[in-house]
Amino acid sequence: xxxxxxxxxxxxxxxxxxxxxKFNFENKVYLINKDVNLDNKLNYFSVExxxxxxxxxxxxxxxxxxxxxxxxxxxxxxxxxxxxxxLDQKKVINFLNSQSYSTNLVDIMIIDLRKxxxxxxxxxxxxxxxxINKEEKKIEILFSNNEKNIExxxxxxxxxxxxxxxxxxxxxxxxxxxxxKEALIKxxxxxxxxxxxxxxxxxxxxxxxxxxIFYASSVRTPKxxxxxxxxxxxxxxxxxxxxxxKKYRFLELGAFYKxxxxxxxxxxxxxxxxxxxxxxxxxxxxxVKTIYFYKKIN
Numbered sequence: 001x002x003x004x005x006x007x008x009x010x011x012x013x014x015x016x017x018x019x020x021x022k023f024n025f026e027n028k029v030y031l032i033n034k035d036v037n038l039d040n041k042l043n044y045f046s047v048e049x050x051x052x053x054x055x056x057x058x059x060x061x062x063x064x065x066x067x068x069x070x071x072x073x074x075x076x077x078x079x080x081x082x083x084x085x086x087l088d089q090k091k092v093i094n095f096l097n098s099q100s101y102s103t104n105l106v107d108i109m110i111i112d113l114r115k116x117x118x119x120x121x122x123x124x125x126x127x128x129x130x131x132i133n134k135e136e137k138k139i140e141i142l143f144s145n146n147e148k149n150i151e152x153x154x155x156x157x158x159x160x161x162x163x164x165x166x167x168x169x170x171x172x173x174x175x176x177x178x179x180x181k182e183a184l185i186k187x188x189x190x191x192x193x194x195x196x197x198x199x200x201x202x203x204x205x206x207x208x209x210x211x212x213i214f215y216a217s218s219v220r221t222p223k224x225x226x227x228x229x230x231x232x233x234x235x236x237x238x239x240x241x242x243x244x245x246k247k248y249r250f251l252e253l254g255a256f257y258k259x260x261x262x263x264x265x266x267x268x269x270x271x272x273x274x275x276x277x278x279x280x281x282x283x284x285x286x287x288v289k290t291i292y293f294y295k296k297i298n
Contacts, residue, residue, distance in 0.1 A: 006183075007183035007188055023063060025062055026057070033046045034072060051082075072297045076292070077294065082290070106255050108254065113251055132234050132235050139201065144190055154181050160203065160219050189206060190244065191206075194232050202219055204236045213248050215252065218233060233279065
């Protein structure tokens, strides 16, 4: 059987670490980051696995053997969220602890896209509704799941995202951007982009795993960032929810991060995360506790 390449994983892994390796288990390929600097953040995972893989297979046993052979020092994983309420979390935690894994229960934000669109709309924050209505009258939103939009959406995302991260001294290589484009073509990720009179204003990026979507990142042009009267992110998020609902079941907006220690850099980062989490909470996601677990290997 030929190996299925997940270009989103290749793109994402290359942003998180300079080194990642491929682990194969039952015809599935996992890209595992090797040199990750967590900067004291606990809510990171390199691999997400199901409850049945943990309890019912030799996944962890094979993974640990592989990691030792590849000189890994530690591994960070997550159990797939318990969305159908079939998972006995206490049983899983006890099993992981018996295998010398440290565990954390972390709150994550999930929108159930199976719900009726009117129900989803009625539950979002009242102030958001008026902001979204105003922006919908002004802007056009293009989605990458429409093949005729892929090239334009990709180029515009690449340009405004590159400009945004360059202000912080960061850069994404052409090779990595090629991974992102392939991921768009293969429907392994999704981008929504907002325009006004053909001028790009901002965009949002999501990753796709079967029927489950992860919010990944967003960006606005400097002109929109300083205009406090504009609500591009509100409109982009709602429009993305409406579009993604047509095909997928769940949208994860993010996690509430736990920090081990505090320092100036971490405090600045956590303030920004808290601010954006408040924005996400305005869309009334369900709060689900999910198991993150990690272990020192060598």
